[in-house]
Amino acid sequence: MPPIITAFEESPDRGQGLARDMPVRWALEEVGQPYDVRLVSFGSMKEPAHRALHPFGQIPTFEDGDLALFESGAIVLHIAESYTGLLPEDANAKARAIMWMFAALSTVEPPIIQREFSHYFERDKSWHKERLPMVENLIRSRLEDLSRRLGDGDWLDCETFSAGDLLMVQVLRRLKGTNLLREFPELSAYVARGEVRPAFKRAFDAQLAIFTGKSRHRGEGDACSAGASHMRR
Structure with missing residues (x-):
C-alpha cells in the first residue's frame, strides 16, 4: 500500500x-x-x-x-x-541540505508566520500599526541574509535542488504578492524556479x-x- x-x-x-x-x-x-x-x-x-x-x-x-x-x-x-x-549522496552536501531544511522552518519562517497572524488576528489592536513594521523588518533582515547567500546560484547549495530548497521555496511562497519578496529579485526568481518544477x-x-x-x-x-x-x- x-x-x-x-x-x-x-x-x-x-x-x-x-x-x-x-x-x-x-x-x-x-x-x-x-x-x-x-x-x-x-x-x-x-x-x-x-x-x-x-x-x-x-x-x-x-x-x-x-x-x-x-x-x-x-x-x-x-x-x-x-x-x-532530495538529498545528495555526498555526506557533507547531505548535511548542508538538512541544515537548510532547519533554516527554512526555524529561522526564515517564524517571522513570516508572525506577520500572517498579525494581519488576520491583530488588525483591530491599538498597537498593530506599531508592531507590524517591526515584524516586517525582521523578515526583511532574514531575506537580505538569504539573498546574499543565494547570490546568483540556482539553488542554496551549488546547482542541485534538495529538500532544503523544497522547504525554503515553500516558506517564501507565503510572501508571494507582497512587497517584501519583490524587494529581492534573486529570491523571487528562486521561488519561480521551484514553482516550475x-x-x-x-x-x-x-x-x-x-x-x-x-x-x-x-x-x-x-x-x-x-x-x-x-x-x-
Whole structure:
C-alpha cells in the first residue's frame, strides 16, 4: 500500500498550496512515490482518532506501514532519507541540505508566520500599526541574509535542488504578492524556479483539485489516490 497523508477537507487558502500538506505532497512527487490522501475536517482533527496520529490535532500526518509521523518538516526529511532525489549522496552536501531544511522552518519562517497572524488576528489592536513594521523588518533582515547567500546560484547549495530548497521555496511562497519578496529579485526568481518544477506543479494541482471539484472523494476518513507514478525531474 502507498503511504497515506492527511490534508484539510476545507483549507483556509482554498487550495493555493500553502497548507502544510503541500511540502509533503511535493516531496513525494519529487521522489516519484505514489501516495493516498485522507481528508479531515477541522472538527475531526481534534478527535481522539486523529490525535493518536498528531497529538496537536493538526495536519499533515504520514502513515506508511507501521510508521506514523507528524510535522511536515519531519515527514519531508523522512521521505528524503528513504528515497533518492532530495538529498545528495555526498555526506557533507547531505548535511548542508538538512541544515537548510532547519533554516527554512526555524529561522526564515517564524517571522513570516508572525506577520500572517498579525494581519488576520491583530488588525483591530491599538498597537498593530506599531508592531507590524517591526515584524516586517525582521523578515526583511532574514531575506537580505538569504539573498546574499543565494547570490546568483540556482539553488542554496551549488546547482542541485534538495529538500532544503523544497522547504525554503515553500516558506517564501507565503510572501508571494507582497512587497517584501519583490524587494529581492534573486529570491523571487528562486521561488519561480521551484514553482516550475514538474513535481511542484503536480503537488499544487492535486491540492487545488480538492477545492475545484476536479478530484473525486469518497468522504472523510477514506483515502483518495494521488501522487506521481514515477520520477520526473
